Amino acid sequence: MSDSNAREHLDAKHERNREQRIEGIKRWVKYIESEPPETWGPQQNAVVNDQLDAAKSVRTSAAHQQHVKDVAAEIIEVRDGSNDNDSN
Template identity: 80%
Template sequence: MSDSNVREHLEEKHERNREQRIEGIKRWVEYIESHPPETWGPQQNAVVNDQLEAAQDVQTSASHQQHVKDVAAEILDVSDESDDRSK
């Protein structure tokens, strides 16, 4: 397989992965719009906690762990702002 074929194969794979992620996000949005936060909130927290634990298990650097915490805090801030606006 030539370098250009490998590159094309990887680009196709990345595009498929991207499309699958987008479809997964769309399904999640449909789910959270049709279920109360009391249902999906704990589920989402469990997923995030599992991801954090997995990251810790592979012994990621302290700076990466801090980055993940910062991103999570930013997401919560945006979510809180959105909740405040919808009231």
């Protein structure tokens, strides 16, 4: 397999993975729209907690850890800002 074929194969694989992630997100959105937060909230918390535990078991640099904290803070800020707009 030439380098260009390998790159095309990898690009195609990444695109398939991306499409699968998007479809999974769409299914999750439909689910949370059809179920009360009391049902899906604990499920979501369990997934997030497992991901955090897995991330903690991997050694990461201080810079990467700070980047993750910064992104999380931005997400919370956007979320809280959108909640403020919903009440107006």
